[in-house]
Amino acid sequence: MKQGGLQAxxxxxxxxxxxxxxxxxxxxxxxxxxxxGGAVRAFAGEGTPLRPPxxxxxxxxxxxxxxxDRCRTVCPTKAIxxxxxxxxxxxxxxxxxxxxxxxCDMCDGEFRCVKACPTGALTSFDPFADKIGVAVVDVEECQxxxxxxxxxxxxxDACEYKALSIDENGRLVVDESRCxxxxxxxFVCPTSAYRTYSGSGKRGINIEAKEASNV
Amino acid sequence: xxxxAKRHGxxxxxxxxxxxxxxxxxxxxxxxxxxxxxxxGTLCSVGYDAIAYICPLGALESLFGAGAWxxxxxxxxxxxxxxxLVVGKAFCSWxxxxxxxxxxxxxxxxxxxxxAERAEAGKRAGERWEACRGGCAxxxxxxxxxxxxxxxxxxxxxxxKKRGRGIKLDGRHVVLAGALGSSLLCGFPVFCLVCPIxxxxxxxxxxxxxxxxxxxxxxxxxxPAIIVLELTVLRRWCHRFCPIGALLSLVARFSKATLPKVxxxxxxxxxxxxxxxxxxxxPEHLDPCEDLGDxxxxxxxxxxxxxxxxxxxxxxxxxxxxxxxxxxxASGGVPEERGM
Numbered sequence: 001m002k003q004g005g006l007q008a009x010x011x012x013x014x015x016x017x018x019x020x021x022x023x024x025x026x027x028x029x030x031x032x033x034x035x036x037g038g039a040v041r042a043f044a045g046e047g048t049p050l051r052p053p054x055x056x057x058x059x060x061x062x063x064x065x066x067x068x069d070r071c072r073t074v075c076p077t078k079a080i081x082x083x084x085x086x087x088x089x090x091x092x093x094x095x096x097x098x099x100x101x102x103x104c105d106m107c108d109g110e111f112r113c114v115k116a117c118p119t120g121a122l123t124s125f126d127p128f129a130d131k132i133g134v135a136v137v138d139v140e141e142c143q144x145x146x147x148x149x150x151x152x153x154x155x156x157d158a159c160e161y162k163a164l165s166i167d168e169n170g171r172l173v174v175d176e177s178r179c180x181x182x183x184x185x186x187f188v189c190p191t192s193a194y195r196t197y198s199g200s201g202k203r204g205i206n207i208e209a210k211e212a213s214n215v
Numbered sequence: 216x217x218x219x220a221k222r223h224g225x226x227x228x229x230x231x232x233x234x235x236x237x238x239x240x241x242x243x244x245x246x247x248x249x250x251x252x253x254x255x256g257t258l259c260s261v262g263y264d265a266i267a268y269i270c271p272l273g274a275l276e277s278l279f280g281a282g283a284w285x286x287x288x289x290x291x292x293x294x295x296x297x298x299x300l301v302v303g304k305a306f307c308s309w310x311x312x313x314x315x316x317x318x319x320x321x322x323x324x325x326x327x328x329x330x331a332e333r334a335e336a337g338k339r340a341g342e343r344w345e346a347c348r349g350g351c352a353x354x355x356x357x358x359x360x361x362x363x364x365x366x367x368x369x370x371x372x373x374x375x376k377k378r379g380r381g382i383k384l385d386g387r388h389v390v391l392a393g394a395l396g397s398s399l400l401c402g403f404p405v406f407c408l409v410c411p412i413x414x415x416x417x418x419x420x421x422x423x424x425x426x427x428x429x430x431x432x433x434x435x436x437x438x439p440a441i442i443v444l445e446l447t448v449l450r451r452w453c454h455r456f457c458p459i460g461a462l463l464s465l466v467a468r469f470s471k472a473t474l475p476k477v478x479x480x481x482x483x484x485x486x487x488x489x490x491x492x493x494x495x496x497x498p499e500h501l502d503p504c505e506d507l508g509d510x511x512x513x514x515x516x517x518x519x520x521x522x523x524x525x526x527x528x529x530x531x532x533x534x535x536x537x538x539x540x541x542x543x544x545a546s547g548g549v550p551e552e553r554g555m
Contacts, residue, residue, distance in 0.1 A: 022386035023385070030389055033409070034393060036397075040403075060281050063277070064277045068261075069417075069420060070260055073249065084432040084434060086433065090403060
């Protein structure tokens with residue numbers, strides 16, 4: 001009957017099946033991706049860029065971040081920049097703090113970057129316990145350390161956490177326990193405010209990466 | 216003026232006009248927002264505060280890369296799945312910037328070759344239909360119990376059966392597995408580094424950083440170079456490699472409600488003509504009429520080219536009441552699923 005005929009001639013209308021070529025192409029692409037990932041891991045730069053608040057667990061940030069750019073664009077102070085190829089391939093398009101453009105005012109506790117992060121790469125941040133980094137005075141650049149020490153030290157006023165002070169010799173000192181690396185001091189530091197061709201290009205006070213264990 | 220005349224009068228159906236408008240507006244709006252600095256994000260994730268769309272592949276890669284299950288990524292993933300269940304792979308032709316970019320990067324010759332490939336695929340669909348018409352009894356691709364009595368409705372137009380046409384894994388799914396596997400092994404979303412959608416917006420951001428922050432980066436050259444490489448050397452990226460399309464296609468096979476619908480009363484195949492004009496313009500190499508194309512209907516991106524191409528105006532996305540009623544009558548009260 002008809003039903004019998006149905007099974008009899010399976011070849012009558014041949015819908016194209018999956019081809020070996022297409023699978024091989026896909027497999028080649030998958031292998032290239034795996035190789036790329038491995039190479040990126042093998043040649044990762046050694047420096048750890050400063051991450052936005054809540055992104056201090058570097059393994060988690062790199063693992064979760066899909067480079068969507070939302071944290072950067074919601075930052076009201078423009079303190080978040082984008083990682084460049086020069087920082088190592090794994091850092092490309094990852095968020096990193098750019099204290100020349102702004103500093104982290106923690107959005108008065110709102111943390112809009114953390115809120116915006118869709119994948120949990122940025123998690124909660126406590127400004128009094130967690131650290132983006134820590135301020136380090138560059139004695140070559142800080143004008144309070146120069147021969148003619150003249151600076152009205154806007155960094156001291158800018159620090160909301162009372163981490164900066166000027167000692168009896170008129171030198172700038174950092175209280176690392178109070179500093180959470182918000183970058184206000186680096187942002188206001190007048191040294192190298194304009195790009196110069198002499199000197200290190202660093203500011204008198206810079207936020208540098210700090211191990212979490214130092215809290 | 217009859218309905219048919221109206222269709223022929225308006226050369227571009229509303230669905231095609233809407234698609235073209237949305238596909239132009241969405242990426243441009245995102246780029247303008249990036250430049251203005253109030254960006255809601257990119258196509259990798261776009262939204263306001265905690266309410267955001269997330270690229271489904273990005274969300275999965277992130278789960279694999281970090282080994283941590285972010286609830287928001289899971290919720291967003293569920294929403295993408297739900298939307299895909301309704302509109303299938305519509306993202307590919309309505310939103311994704313890759314097809315127009317790919318078009319832009321193709322030479323005239325290349326574009327003509329693409330058209331020829333579509334026409335060839337349509338022709339093959341037509342041939343399959345001819346073979347099918349020879350007798351549904353002898354044909355495995357045709358609908359099961361040959362509609363016996365209901366002569367006038369299905370005697371001529373064969374109904375392909377669903378079996379074997381559901382999920383079809385191909386090279387893209389291998390790429391998808393590679394994207395997830397490499398994220399797991401390398402500990403970060405590897406595909407995001409080379410995703411042409413992400414790189415399109417990364418290029419826009421790099422240009423914006425150059426102009427706004429005087430920050431020249433090598434990415435300005437590298438990002439577009441990767442896009443060009445992917446869309447020209449690995450041509451037909453969407454068909455052969457795109458893991459996002461692969462992911463959507465896994466879900467889209469269950470999405471039938473918004474597939475193009477064919478009014479059998481108008482369709483030329485109803486008169487025995489082996490017309491395959493709808494199939495011959497389909498960029499996905501489908502056969503909207505009978506699902507006898509090179510690729511299964513689950514790959515449909517709802518682009519509306521078949522609606523535009525049908526000489527009888529028989530293809531549409533909305534099922535007219537009249538058509539629904541006719542099918543109801545023809546199948547003896549039971550709404551016919553085929554013909555959707």
